[in-house]
Amino acid sequence: MSLGYFSYPLPANEPVLNYAAGSNEKNILKKTLSELKKETADIPMYIGSKEVRTGKKTAIHPPHEINHVLGYFHEGNEKHVQQAIDAALAAKASWTGMSWENRAHIFLKAADLIATKYRSYMNGTTMLGQSKNAYQAEIDSACELIDFLRFNVHYLSEIYKQQPVSSAGIHNRMEWRPLEGFVLAITPFNFTAIGGNLPTSAAMCGNVVVWKPANTQVFAAQMFMRILKEAGLPDGVINLIYVDGPTLGKICFAHRDFAGVHFTGSTGVFNSMWKSIGENIASYKSYPRIVGETGGKDFVIAHKSADAAVVATALLRGAFEFQGQKCSAASRAYIPNNIAEEVKKKLVDGVKSFKMGTVEDFSNFINAVIDEKAFDKIKTYIDNVKKDRKAEVLVGGKCNKSKGYFIQPTVIEAKNPKYITMCEEIFGPVLTIYVYNANKFEETLQLVDETSPYALTGSVIAKDRAAVELATNKLRHAAGNFYINDKPTGAVVGQQPFGGARASGTNDKAGSMLNLYRWLSARTIKETFNPPVDYAYSFLGEK
Incomplete structure (x- = not known):
């Protein structure tokens, strides 16, 4: 039940901390790095309400210190892919039916948690797991991820406001529905923010998601998943699994309820996925949305x-x-x-x-x-x-x-x-x-x-x-x-929406409204207040 139109104004970009010598943020981050290295993380998959531990464990090593073990993640197989799809579909009705403001506030709370309580942990897991220095982690796993969450809430609220005109005697309205089925998010190692944005941008629109991060980004991905859970994300809306690509594709691309894929990775993998989807096109309930950001030179x-x-x-x-x-x-x-x-x-x-x-x-x-x-x-x-x-x-x-x-x-x-x-x-x-x-x-x-x-x-x-x-x-x-007159890197959410064409992807511009449209399916509703009772039009009369 909607009791008002709620405003989510354009946010400001999250300020970048500088980690200067002796600064409080530098001291906190160094303490967190030490803490993360002392622990041995046992990282489950998150499927529905369950933390799934298979016993088939893969070690996580810092790329800059390969003899150190940060922890282990539990690998999944075909069964777990199917379980993730089932959990997503089971959560779909209640998630889609949740009011927009309550969906929005989950992601806004997650952004606030990253900006405060978990900033050093998002940066620390990214630094250790992906070998990023403090500044590169700060602009990625803190600022850009926070910006994606906050700006996407604003952009989606603006999309929901877009409505058709009406003429006398009728009222037209537009529903911005989520896609039918589940969305698959496949994310890369190099940006924790991309790892967070690909599943959440689709979920924010009311979709349910199966999320497979790169194995070399699991350390930070699971931290973000834990933050989403703390922010109130319902079980099954985003399901985090660790499986190999062929296993994932075999199950997801053959499923009748596959609704789309949000991908960042290599051009070769994206081309292979597109081919598999095309070969299965007759079996899907709807034409899947294929969104990808791939290679570059x-x-x-x-x-x-x-x-x-x-x-x-x-x-x-x-x-x-x-x-x-x-x-x-x-x-x-x-x-x-x-x-x-x-x-x-x-x-x-x-x-x-x-x-x-x-x-x-x-x-x-x-x-x-x-x-x-x-x-x-x-x-x-x-x-x-x-x-x-x-x-x-x-x-x-x-x-x-x-x-x-x-x-x-x-x-x-x-x-x-x-x-x-x-x-x-x-x-x-x-x-x-x-x-x-x-x-x-x-x-x-x-x-x-x-x-x-x-x-x-x-x-x-x-x-x-x-x-x-x-x-x-x-x-x-x-x-x-x-x-x-600048370097070709460093796109900022809301300022330089990101994406390329040709062999670099579908150019659906992460960090803008353009990307969110891809996870929505519009329905036009026309209501006539005084419907006609006779089929005959005036032009039919000769006298």
């Missing part, structure tokens, strides 16, 4: 008018923060020859100044890559460059996994703009630059546009406004998030 192009220090800083931050493991990370750069030597010197000096090591030493700018598989893949690219005359390593390139998966930030200069590291997604601390003729800016823009199948993020750096306008127009479809 993100660019920076500098114009001859650019400031070399601005270019170098954008690259040092954009390519190497969180070890380049951002979908948006700068991984290819086009530098005009008039400033190339100065930019290269600043890049070399910058990389040499980076400190690398454990997240518990807050002076480390660089930490470890996520796991051994990623380490080996990235190292192979670097080793191949060292043996190739078509490119050279300008700085970095040292790799060591004896204590953690450490790869020194690496800058490569390619002599060929279509060199492999200019084209393929590496997803690590590797930046490839190509020096172009400063008088061939427009031709180089064409090169940028056609080099990669991806179109996620990119930036142009220039003082010349005509160059900025030219790049903006020529690269219109090359990046879903385009930056001018």
Whole structure:
């Protein structure tokens, strides 16, 4: 029963704490890190009202300290996928029927808990589990996740207000229904905020969710799940399971009540999922919503008018923060020859100044890559460059996994703009630059546009406004998030809705209304106050 129209105004973005020396937040975070390392977490799956422990346990190690065990999570199988679907569907009627304000307040309370009581725990589990430094964790697992929860409540309330016009004698209204069935959320290792947003954005709209995080993000994912439970999320609305991808797909994509998938991960996996869904299309109750943010080969192009220090800083931050493991990370750069030597010197000096090591030493700018598989893949690219005359390593390139998966930030200069590291997604601390003729800016823009199948993020750096306008127009479809005189990373909820097209995904813009529309199914209702009692229209009369 609705007793009023409740307002959820546009929130302010959560302030970023700076963790300065001697600050209260730094002391609290260090204490939490110590606490988390002293414990050995026993992490269940959350299915309906149950904490499910299978006894088949997988150890969680900090990527920067692989001999330490943070805890264990319990792996599931086909049976647990089915149980999660059943629990979700069982919860659907009561969840869908809950008033909007009560649904909204669960997520607003979760945001408040993260901002206060659990801030250090969300950041601490992210730092230890995913090897993020304090700042990278703060902008992700605290601020961005809080923003997703608060802004999505506001955006959804605005959508609910959108109603059709009515003419005399009738009233029209629009219902914004959840989808029929369950939504599958598959989330990546690199952003705890994405891990939280993908299931909650769908759930906020009245959907029920089966959530599978990356194994390398479970430590923070389960912390968020515990916060949702404390905030009052009913049992079965979001079900957190740890299973392998093929097992998940086999059960979910064959289920009649599969209503959609919210995905962030590799382009190859997304393509495979889309194919499986297509092959099963005749068996579904409704056409599933397929929403995905996938790979990127993100660019920076500098114009001859650019400031070399601005270019170098954008690259040092954009390519190497969180070890380049951002979908948006700068991984290819086009530098005009008039400033190339100065930019290269600043890049070399910058990389040499980076400190690398454990997240518990807050002076480390660089930490470890996520796991051994990623380490080996990235190292192979670097080793191949060292043996190739078509490119050279300008700085970095040292790799060591004896204590953690450490790869020194690496800058490569390619002599060929279509060199492999200019084209393929590496997803690590590797930046490839190509020096172009400063008088061939427009031709180089064409090169940028056609080099990669991806179109996620990119930036142009220039003082010349005509160059900025030219790049903006020529690269219109090359990046879903385009930056001018900045690095191509760091999208903020409500400010830069995030997503790309081409091989980078469906561009449904997380952090905006656009994404929420995908988890709603509109129903138009027309009510006639004085219905006609005779079929005949006036035009039928001749006299």
